Amino acid sequence: xxxxxxxxxxxxxxxxxxxxxxxxxxxxxxxxxxxxxxxxxxxxxxxxxxxxxxxxxxxxxxxxxxxxxxxxxxxxxxxxxxxxxxxxxxxxxxxxxxxxxxxxxxxxxxxxxxxxxxxxxxxxxxxxxxxxxxxxxxxxx
Amino acid sequence: xxxxxxxxxxxxxxxxxxxxxxxxxxxxxxxxxxxxxxxxxxxxxxxxxxxxxxxxxxxxxxxxxxxxxxxxxxxxxxxxxxxxxxxxxxxxxxxxxxxxxxxxxxxxxxxxxxxxxxxxxxxxxxxxxxxxxxxxxxxxxxxxxxxxxxxxxxxxxxxxxxxxxxxxxxxxxxxxxxxxxxxxxxxxxxxxxxxxxxxxxxxxxxxxxxxxxxxxxxxxxxxxxxxxxxxxxxxxxxxxxxxxxxxxxxxxxxxxxxxxxxxxxxxxxxxxxxxxxxxxxxxxxxxxxxxxxxxxxxxxxxxxxxxxxxxxxxxxxxxxxxxxxxxxxxxxxxxxxxxxxxxxxxxxxxxxxxxxxxxxxxxxxxxxxxxxxxxxxxxxxxxxxxx
Numbered sequence: 001x002x003x004x005x006x007x008x009x010x011x012x013x014x015x016x017x018x019x020x021x022x023x024x025x026x027x028x029x030x031x032x033x034x035x036x037x038x039x040x041x042x043x044x045x046x047x048x049x050x051x052x053x054x055x056x057x058x059x060x061x062x063x064x065x066x067x068x069x070x071x072x073x074x075x076x077x078x079x080x081x082x083x084x085x086x087x088x089x090x091x092x093x094x095x096x097x098x099x100x101x102x103x104x105x106x107x108x109x110x111x112x113x114x115x116x117x118x119x120x121x122x123x124x125x126x127x128x129x130x131x132x133x134x135x136x137x138x139x140x141x
Numbered sequence: 142x143x144x145x146x147x148x149x150x151x152x153x154x155x156x157x158x159x160x161x162x163x164x165x166x167x168x169x170x171x172x173x174x175x176x177x178x179x180x181x182x183x184x185x186x187x188x189x190x191x192x193x194x195x196x197x198x199x200x201x202x203x204x205x206x207x208x209x210x211x212x213x214x215x216x217x218x219x220x221x222x223x224x225x226x227x228x229x230x231x232x233x234x235x236x237x238x239x240x241x242x243x244x245x246x247x248x249x250x251x252x253x254x255x256x257x258x259x260x261x262x263x264x265x266x267x268x269x270x271x272x273x274x275x276x277x278x279x280x281x282x283x284x285x286x287x288x289x290x291x292x293x294x295x296x297x298x299x300x301x302x303x304x305x306x307x308x309x310x311x312x313x314x315x316x317x318x319x320x321x322x323x324x325x326x327x328x329x330x331x332x333x334x335x336x337x338x339x340x341x342x343x344x345x346x347x348x349x350x351x352x353x354x355x356x357x358x359x360x361x362x363x364x365x366x367x368x369x370x371x372x373x374x375x376x377x378x379x380x381x382x383x384x385x386x387x388x389x390x391x392x393x394x395x396x397x398x399x400x401x402x403x404x405x406x407x408x409x410x411x412x413x414x415x416x417x418x419x420x421x422x423x424x425x426x427x428x429x430x431x432x433x434x435x436x437x438x439x440x441x442x443x444x445x446x447x448x449x450x451x452x453x454x455x456x457x458x459x460x461x462x463x464x465x466x467x468x469x470x471x472x473x474x475x476x477x478x479x480x481x482x483x484x485x486x487x488x489x490x491x492x493x494x495x496x497x498x499x500x501x502x503x504x505x506x507x508x509x510x511x512x513x514x515x516x517x518x519x520x521x522x523x524x525x526x527x528x
Contacts, residue, residue: 003452013452019522034486034525037446037465037474041524057524061448061465065522 005062006096012066017073020055026123029115031108038064038105040112042072046120051075051083056112063102070094071109084129086113088138107138146504149460150344150436150497151293151321156387157346163390164348167383175380176371185382192389196353199392200319200338201329208354208372209385213320214244215365216339216354217287219376220316221248223362224285224337225257228314232282234258238270238299239480240292242318246476249287258282267429268297268481272304279311289318290328290338294464294477294493295428296437298322305334314360320344320352324395325436326403336360342384346498347391351384398498406496407435409505413494414438416509421516427478427491438494439464441478441487444526445519450492453515459508464491486525 022043032038038060045053054072058065071091075083088106092098114130121128173181193204210216237249239261249259260278264270286308291298301317308315316337322328324345341352369377423443447465464475474488520526
């Protein structure tokens with residue numbers, strides 16, 4: 001069946017990686033609202049400055065689910081310093097591209113990740129180096 | 142395509158074999174321009190005349206009351222703008238409902254920019270227009286009321302005859318967008334007492350790119366396209382001959398088979414509604430339960446998003462449609478669902494199934510078997526869903 005998405009997007013939509021919640025997560029970020037059609041929730045577990053586990057839950061379209069799945073894959077096993085550099089562009093690239101109207105979904109993935117990192121820093125009592133950016137700011141980069 | 146199950150008949154039906162066969166000579170052999178005096182031209186003219194009779198007969202009109210157009214959207218634009226321009230001296234006020242097709246709503250918006258006044262009347266939670274609201278909206282300046290016969294998304298059938306009584310009593314022109322009804326349920330323009338009625342071949346197993354507008358004898362309307370005497374001067378331009386011939390055949394078949402078609406799809410519709418309500422929790426049927434097109438099923442599935450549902454249905458070769466923001470180019474949820482008071486999150490999780498004569502009970506059973514799994518699978522991923 002033809003789809004508007006790349007094979008990688010369809011793979012991550014059909015077989016999403018890391019779906020679920022982490023009960024004792026070190027950071028949780030939630031972005032979006034159901035009125036717009038997407039909510040993304042990201043959970044991270046951090047040990048010695050490394051993301052040892054990441055999970056997500058998403059209400060949204062195929063691109064939103066695939067972006068969440070890919071974002072969790074991109075950060076698992078990486079140091080926080082590396083993860084700070086993971087952008088929507090990296091998610092889109094890893095997915096083999098997204099239709100233009102769906103770039104918004106990769107932005108949500110970046111924002112959900114930033115939000116989870118902020119939550120982690122807050123819980124640790126460390127000033128966060130992450131500045132939450134709007135969709136416009138991210139797309140302008 | 143083999144193996145595809147089409148539950149998206151409101152968007153397009155597969156042209157019937159007889160329809161395609163009737164069009165073939167006008168691609169391969171008969172090529173004249175119907176406006177030409179010579180024999181080749183006249184042969185084509187006769188074919189168009191015959192199609193006009195077939196189409197007129199489907200809706201109980203006279204052949205000269207039918208104008209062929211290229212789409213339902215054109216028929217709707219034609220009516221709104223043509224009536225507005227032709228009747229400008231009489232008034233400048235138009236009444237439409239909130240759930241009209243975009244081709245009505247946006248034509249009305251264009252007219253507003255030209256200084257016309259537009260009143261948009263609301264609908265109730267089932268998508269019904271209250272004739273009393275139409276009565277209240279009418280002013281001394283009203284020149285046109287346009288209320289669709291049945292809604293393209295939620296399938297609600299409007300009380301057109303009742304509204305016509307009110308509108309005609311005031312001597313105002315009345316248009317109804319009948320794209321989803323003509324060929325699907327019996328339509329009689331005399332009984333309805335409308336001045337204009339839009340319809341399109343693609344909803345009744347005819348070709349795409351051909352449609353029509355019923356214009357009651359004497360109803361004042363300016364043409365949208367000028368520069369020729371085709372269609373009695375009401376639409377200039379060389380005719381879409383094979384499309385028109387195909388629509389004629391489709392109309393004749395629809396006249397003969399409409400009762401059979403209703404009986405067929407209505408059983409499937411009721412079976413599908415029943416299975417979804419039995420097998421899946423947190424769902425809501427959009428639109429009126431009784432005053433409903435026999436082929437329409439529209440459900441909101443809570444906690445999940447429509448495009449994801451469509452993609453997973455697509456993996457099973459099942460075609461449907463959604464009112465979700467994510468499936469619209471404008472990234473906005475359906476204006477129809479919003480007008481009947483459905484919250485944006487549920488609108489985003491809405492799926493429209495429209496049935497047709499090619500669907501079988503086995504198709505419905507397959508969908509009823511696959512759908513609960515698809516919904517469960519997406520709910521398990523949704524941060525909104527708590528078991």
